[in-house]
Amino acid sequence: TAVIAGYYAFKLHGIKTLYGEALLFLVFGNLLWMFGELSWAVLETILQIEPFPSVADVFWYSGYVLFGIGLYYIWKVTRTSVPGHRIIAAVLAVLAALVISFFYGIFPSIADPGLTLLEKTAAVGYVALDFIIIVGGIIIIVSLLGRELIKPWVIILIAVFFTTFADIMYAQIASLYIGGTFFGILWDMEYILMALGFFYYRQTVSGMPN
Numbered sequence: 001t002a003v004i005a006g007y008y009a010f011k012l013h014g015i016k017t018l019y020g021e022a023l024l025f026l027v028f029g030n031l032l033w034m035f036g037e038l039s040w041a042v043l044e045t046i047l048q049i050e051p052f053p054s055v056a057d058v059f060w061y062s063g064y065v066l067f068g069i070g071l072y073y074i075w076k077v078t079r080t081s082v083p084g085h086r087i088i089a090a091v092l093a094v095l096a097a098l099v100i101s102f103f104y105g106i107f108p109s110i111a112d113p114g115l116t117l118l119e120k121t122a123a124v125g126y127v128a129l130d131f132i133i134i135v136g137g138i139i140i141i142v143s144l145l146g147r148e149l150i151k152p153w154v155i156i157l158i159a160v161f162f163t164t165f166a167d168i169m170y171a172q173i174a175s176l177y178i179g180g181t182f183f184g185i186l187w188d189m190e191y192i193l194m195a196l197g198f199f200y201y202r203q204t205v206s207g208m209p210n
Contacts (some may be wrong), residue, residue: 001192006026006195008198017072026198028063029070031063032063033059036074053119054120068133071136072136074140078143078149098133101164105124109124133160159193166187
């Protein structure tokens with residue numbers, strides 16, 4: 001659904017605009033995340049082999065790269081002069097995200113004796129990439145404060161918070177993780193909210209004066 005809704009938003013601009021290019025990167029990022037989900041499901045349920053780390057992680061990591069590029073393009077077309085108090089608020093939000101990511105996500109993975117070096121690296125990488133995406137989302141939202149276009153990006157940022165929360169919780173018990181837990185609900189919520197954000201973006205931009 002996130003991929004379809006993202007493509008629906010992309011069609012509004014096309015490939016010849018920065019907004020269109022940005023949305024296309026976001027769509028492909030979500031597409032690679034979907035491939036990661038499918039790969040994990042095949043490995044875990046059909047082949048019944050350990051899915052972490054695996055080819056699923058390659059898809060997910062690649063998706064982060066494309067999604068980050070998309071956010072960069074969005075920032076390029078939305079950036080504007082920002083008042084000092086907004087900058088301070090953004091810095092505080094980033095610092096809070098950094099502290100939470102380190103103490104509740106990165107450190108537990110590093111300290112987990114049940115993980116191999118490769119597994120620790122992969123688990124830490126997810127939390128670090130989530131942090132980078134959240135920082136990008138915060139920067140975009142600060143740039144859009146007071147503008148109607150902020151609403152869909154708030155929804156998309158909340159979607160990223162869901163997957164970050166899930167990744168942090170996974171990092172704490174990675175060596176003990178069992179499939180079918182409520183973690184999956186958090187990751188599913190990310191895709192649902194991402195789709196809602198893309199759809200609302202299309203509706204918002206369509207209703208704005210040219």
